Amino acid sequence: MKVRLNDDIVELADGATVADALDHLGYSPNGLAVAVDGEVVPRAAHRKTRLVEGTTVDVLSAVQGG
Amino acid sequence: MSLPPLVEPAAELTKDEVVRYSRHLIIPDVGVDGQKRLKNAKVLVVGAGGLGSPALLYLAAAGVGTLGIVDFDVVDESNLQRQIIHGVSDVDKPKAVSAKESIAEINPYVTVNLHQEHLNSENALDIFRDYDLILDGTDNFATRYLVNDAAVLLGKPYVWGSIFRFEGQVSVFWEDAPDGKGLNYRDLYPEPPPPGMVPSCAEGGVLGVLCASIGSIMVTEAIKLLTGIGEPLLGRLMVYDALEMTYRTVKIRKDPEGEKITELIDYEAFCGVVSQDAQQAAAGSTITVQDLKAKIDSGEDFQLIDVREPHEYEIVKIPGSVLIPKDRILSGEALSELPQDKPIVLHCKSGGRSAEALAALHKAGFSDAVHVGGGVLGWARDIDPSLPTY
Secondary structure: OEEEEOOEEEEOOOOOEHHHHHHHHOOOOOOEEEEEOOEEOOHHHOOOOEOOOOOEEEEEEOOOEO | OOOOOOOOOOOOOOHHHHHHOHHHHOOOOOHHHHHHHHHHOEEEEEOOOOOHHHHHHHHHHHOOOEEEEEOOOEOOHHHOOOOOOOOHHHOOOEHHHHHHHHHHHHOOOOEEEEEOOOOOOOOHHHHHOOOOEEEEOOOOHHHHHHHHHHHHHHOOOEEEEEEEEOEEEEEEEEOOOOOOOOEOHHHHOOOOOOOOOOOOHHHHOEOOOHHHHHHHHHHHHHHHHHHOOOOOOEOEEEEEEOOOOEEEEEEOOOOOOOOOOOOOOOHHHHOOOOOHHHHHHHOOOEEOHHHHHHHHHOOOOOEEEEOOOHHHHHHOOOOOOEEOOHHHHHOOOOHHHOOOOOOEEEEOOOOHHHHHHHHHHHHOOOOOOEEEOOHHHHHHHHOOOOOOOO
């Protein structure tokens, strides 16, 4: 299935989860927030939350500057 | 839906205050009542730097009656590109003092309390206690988690903003918010990124005016919370991209499995460079890139293992190294692939991850394993400057 991952259309296996999307990017989840269709998925739900065709996934990185 | 105002109105506005704040008073949603609330409000700004500068100036101009400033730093010339509360004549002056002087020039009706100390787990609760609202404009993860946890423990709302290069993020966190809306920073980012992964503004730079874009949103949210108007950013993260010129918001939910915050911890260690195990392992078992070069040149028999990730290995590598990502060593999965007949030398990007892997190797009996301080970046800097860095 195709999902929009950080503005790129990528092909992920059917039934892929939020955790799989991070794996696809080669990211470890520390310091990241993942929003699926505009809503942040709590860390504990990353492996349980399945993506569907056309989902928009935004990976946000914590920044520290002030 | 707006939240109830955080602050009760002051008894009255003086004639001079009515004149000064008239453009607020004639907005029906603010009015005399809202301005009296601002007058009665006590707001603490943590950090008088990039975000603190515009935030303090606008909070003062808006008529917030009491402002606290936490900052122990002094003004540096490199601050002036964005920290507009300070000027040329303030260089080398404590930022808190410089900020107080600027505020007095803008609005003499504001009382300013200075907290010229390093915010830490011992003093944070005492400093926060007297304020209605906190604004977090600090510049490092350790203090950000400290501000969050102290605000949670005291049940106080806080406005959070952070910036890097062309991007800013803003939200309102308030664990004790009414109507089950409570959440805190850890619901968004349960823990900081690995040390060294996310550069600070000092390392990566920041567009000066970004401070105004984000600082002004922070003040807007503060005024809304203090006076109880509008829809606060509670439960939403605003992400601003100056290059795309977009503001977008994503919803944040309470993490049902988030750990409850019950006390302040050691935030340096929580966000720190390496674990205690890694520090102990690295002590006495760290070689320099020059040592590594000498080993290679003298034809010594050893195995150099790069513990970074494959995409990093693709960018740049030290000749002769083999890739075994750190997590495979920590999990024990890769231990059988390690040579038993020759010494092992580990390296990573700059020395943090290799120290963690080294601790695991020492525990697994590879007692003569060492790691390279400074990692491949040090190698590229000191041994082979033709290599790319990242």
